[in-house]
Amino acid sequence: MNKTKTIWNLLLSTPIVCCLILFTTLTKTTAQEVPAKQWGMGEQGRETSNHLQRFNAPFLTTQELAQTDKQTNRLEEFPSSSSQTSPNQVKQNSDPGAPTPTNSPATSQTKPRVTSVSELSDVQPTDWAFQALQSLVERYGCIAGYPDKSYRGNRAISRYEFAAGLNACLDQITQQIAAATANAVSKEDLAAVQRLTKEFNPELVQLRGRVDNLETRVAEVQANEFSTTTKLVGEAIFLVADAIGDRANNTRANDTKDESSTFFAYRSRLAFQTSFTGRDQLTTSLTALNIPNMGNSTGTQMTRFSIDGSSTNYPDNDVYLDALYYRFPLGDKATVWIGTRTLNFPVYVPTLNTLTGNAQNGSIGRFSQFNPTVYRPGFDGAGAAFAYKFNDQLQLHLAYIADNFQANLPNRGLFDSNQAATAQLTFSPSKQVDIGLTYTRKYFIAQSGFNLTGGTGSALARNPFQQNATSSDNFGLEFNWRFSKRFTLAGWFGYTQAHQETGGDSEATIVNGALSFGFPDLFKEGNLGGFIIGVPPKVTSSDYRVAGVRREDPDTSLHLEAFYRFRVSSNISVTPIVYVITKPEHNDNNDPIVVGVLRTTFTF
Numbered sequence: 001m002n003k004t005k006t007i008w009n010l011l012l013s014t015p016i017v018c019c020l021i022l023f024t025t026l027t028k029t030t031a032q033e034v035p036a037k038q039w040g041m042g043e044q045g046r047e048t049s050n051h052l053q054r055f056n057a058p059f060l061t062t063q064e065l066a067q068t069d070k071q072t073n074r075l076e077e078f079p080s081s082s083s084q085t086s087p088n089q090v091k092q093n094s095d096p097g098a099p100t101p102t103n104s105p106a107t108s109q110t111k112p113r114v115t116s117v118s119e120l121s122d123v124q125p126t127d128w129a130f131q132a133l134q135s136l137v138e139r140y141g142c143i144a145g146y147p148d149k150s151y152r153g154n155r156a157i158s159r160y161e162f163a164a165g166l167n168a169c170l171d172q173i174t175q176q177i178a179a180a181t182a183n184a185v186s187k188e189d190l191a192a193v194q195r196l197t198k199e200f201n202p203e204l205v206q207l208r209g210r211v212d213n214l215e216t217r218v219a220e221v222q223a224n225e226f227s228t229t230t231k232l233v234g235e236a237i238f239l240v241a242d243a244i245g246d247r248a249n250n251t252r253a254n255d256t257k258d259e260s261s262t263f264f265a266y267r268s269r270l271a272f273q274t275s276f277t278g279r280d281q282l283t284t285s286l287t288a289l290n291i292p293n294m295g296n297s298t299g300t301q302m303t304r305f306s307i308d309g310s311s312t313n314y315p316d317n318d319v320y321l322d323a324l325y326y327r328f329p330l331g332d333k334a335t336v337w338i339g340t341r342t343l344n345f346p347v348y349v350p351t352l353n354t355l356t357g358n359a360q361n362g363s364i365g366r367f368s369q370f371n372p373t374v375y376r377p378g379f380d381g382a383g384a385a386f387a388y389k390f391n392d393q394l395q396l397h398l399a400y401i402a403d404n405f406q407a408n409l410p411n412r413g414l415f416d417s418n419q420a421a422t423a424q425l426t427f428s429p430s431k432q433v434d435i436g437l438t439y440t441r442k443y444f445i446a447q448s449g450f451n452l453t454g455g456t457g458s459a460l461a462r463n464p465f466q467q468n469a470t471s472s473d474n475f476g477l478e479f480n481w482r483f484s485k486r487f488t489l490a491g492w493f494g495y496t497q498a499h500q501e502t503g504g505d506s507e508a509t510i511v512n513g514a515l516s517f518g519f520p521d522l523f524k525e526g527n528l529g530g531f532i533i534g535v536p537p538k539v540t541s542s543d544y545r546v547a548g549v550r551r552e553d554p555d556t557s558l559h560l561e562a563f564y565r566f567r568v569s570s571n572i573s574v575t576p577i578v579y580v581i582t583k584p585e586h587n588d589n590n591d592p593i594v595v596g597v598l599r600t601t602f603t604f
Contacts, residue, residue: 120151129153142169163203230274235360237267237307238600239291245593248299248584260298265291267307269322280328285342287322298593300584301455301462302536302557304366305597306359313405323347330386337385341404345375345440348385349397350426352436352480353490355518356530360601361565363516365579367456368532368561371492373512374438374476376454377420379403395426406448418444432483438476445469446502453496457512457537458585460551464508465544469501472510488518494537506544508551512537514559526567532579534559538586553586575599 116138123133133151136142142165145151157165242262267289274282291308295301314320325339325347337348351370356362359369366372381401388396399422406417422440429435444450446469451462464470478492496510514534522529538553545551561579568574577597584590 119149120145121148122150122152127153136169141172163200164207167204167207227274229276230272233271233273234604235269235271236602237360238602239265239267239305239597241265241294241305241595241597243294243298243303243593243595245298246591247297248587248590248593263292265289267291267309271323277328280326282326283323285321285323286319288317288319290316294595298584298595300581300590300593301459302367302457302559302581302584303593303595304455305364306366306369307364308366333389335387337399339384340382340407342380343383343385343399343401344377344381345399345401345420345422346370348387348399349375349422349424349438350395350434350436351375352426352434352478353492353516355480355488355490355520355528356516356532356563357490360603361528361573361575362518362530363532363561363563363579364575364577364597364599365532365559365561365595366454367512367534367536367559368514368516368579371438371476371478371494371512371514372454372456373452373472373474373494373496373510373537374422374424374440376456377401377440377442378444378451378454379418379420380405381420382407383414393428397424397426398422403448416445418442418448418450432481434480436476436478438474438478440474440476441471442474443469443471443501452498453510453512453537457510458539458553458557460539460542460553460586461510461512461537464498464510464539464542464551465500465504465506466546468503470498471501472496472498486520486522488520489515490518491515496537500544504544506542508542508544509540510537511535511540522564524566528565530561530563530565532559532561536586555583555586555588557584557586558582571603573601575601 120133120137120143123130127133133143133153143151240262243260244258246258267287269285269287271283271285274284276282289307289309291305293301293308294303294305309316321341323339323343324341325337325343327335327337327348330336335348337343339347346369351357353370357369363369380403382404383399383401385397385399385401387398390396401420402414403418406412407414409417420440420442422438424436424438427435427437442452444452447467450467450470452464452470452472453462455462473496475495476492478490480488480490482488491514493513494511498508498510500506512535514532516530516532519529521527536557536559538556539551540553542551559579559581561577563575563577565573565575575598577599579595581593581595584593
């Protein structure tokens with residue numbers, strides 16, 4: 001058994017070494033790939049994405065969107081702690097009045113048709129095609145401008161777009177001939193149209209075939225859909241994992257040898273996404289799982305998965321309501337969320353670590369997802385949130401939630417239970433860089449089984465004053481830098497000042513921080529490599545004593561995690577993951593613990 005563990009230990013450590021080597025080599029090459037203008041505010045070199053609507057909760061970074069197509073689209077909409085709204089992605093479609101490109105201004109039958117060429121704001125009498133446009137507009141009515149009354153005549157079009165425009169003009173001419181209008185079609189114009197129709201006949205035939213095929217497919221979808229307002233999104237995760245290393249108990253004389261075995265577990269989720277107006281969404285998510293809390297076998301919560309279960313509230317394999325909340329717009333720049341179940345901060349606040357901090361396709365360690373002290377409330381929340389977009393560079397997010405297992409109790413309710421309030425300013429100086437400044441205020445009532453750091457960090461950080469009522473002021477600085485198409489750097493620093501509210505008035509200081517390195521399209525397009533290094537929440541100072549000893553962490557642990565996601569298809573991915581906790585519980589008396597995971601994700 002020990003020999004097998006040693007070999008397994010060596011195998012699990014290999015990806016970490018590989019990621020370190022890859023990081024050294026790729027940073028040298030990717031630095032050369034970035035155009036000079038990409039460092040400034042110029043348009044060249046910038047990455048754009050119109051994938052998400054305004055403040056639409058889950059998101060991935062621009063590079064990730066470019067390679068995950070259908071899989072990303074489905075996973076993004078899950079109400080999970082791994083996905084949020086990207087400030088830069090919000091920019092593209094945040095203005096509902098912005099002009100939407102069509103195949104050709106001359107072809108759109110849905111756009112307002114202009115009756116005079118003077119209505120087109122960007123067409124001048126001095127333009128070389130002015131007379132031709134004037135004839136098409138005022139004589140035949142073939143032109144439909146964009147919603148902002150522009151024509152955009154300098155935009156290149158394909159033969160198919162021109163064929164569609166020609167077809168629209170033919171329809172108009174046919175109507176005029178049938179009505180025998182005063183402005184009869186001239187023989188010259190009719191001959192020109194007939195010649196063009198003959199030349200573009202293959203494209204017209206293909207366009208008609210495509211339209212017929214689309215109509216058939218739409219009819220089939222409508223006939224088989226279970227709801228006209230609701231979309232069903234599914235996900236299943238299979239997990240094979242094991243932990244290697246002595247159980248952490250902070251006292252070398254009582255070390256417990258590793259007796260854990262490799263286990264096989266799952267999580268399955270079904271989300272119903274309902275829209276009543278086309279701009280709102282009601283999310284109802286059902287979950288069943290049997291993924292264990294690794295802290296029970298390793299002796300430290302630092303080894304926990306981000307997708308493990310809570311047998312206290314929901315027994316293994318039971319189906320339960322995972323999320324229930326409603327999102328709707330308030331004017332053109334604001335969005336509101338109201339929820340009674342799991343309306344936690346990562347649903348609507350950009351965590352700025354979504355490339356690697358994605359439990360379905362990125363890292364799996366609970367600490368490695370995002371800044372835990374500001375984004376993990378420490379309970380499942382019920383409450384409300386508000387987001388406001390000032391402009392393309394600045395967004396504000398506000399929220400207040402209470403423990404949803406207490407919020408429904410008349411003797412507790414929303415304001416006398418465990419609670420948290422957060423505010424974040426997200427600044428995007430360019431399309432490559434996002435910076436978040438976050439403040440979260442938490443309050444926990446006595447003897448409620450709470451923890452300050454969302455199940456991460458040392459036991460002292462989670463409960464600096466044991467189970468006495470506690471409040472905390474949590475500050476966070478987060479950033480995400482899309483260095484190039486092949487490399488993204490993200491990270492955070494968290495500072496917490498905790499206050500004892502009952503049984504004394506002690507104070508404690510808690511810090512945590514991490515850097516994550518993402519390598520999109522590593523070895524193959526659509527795949528993703530990642531490496532995370534960080535210090536889980538640690539008590540650096542405290543005046544709270546137990547048996548005369550201050551509850552301070554004596555040493556510093558490191559969380560080292562590496563993964564490589566291989567995308568088998570648009571709906572299936574396989575990800576080997578390994579992470580190491582050095583000096584578990586921030587105590588040098590504890591030996592390192594290695595956790596190896598093989599995760600397979602199915603989406604539908």
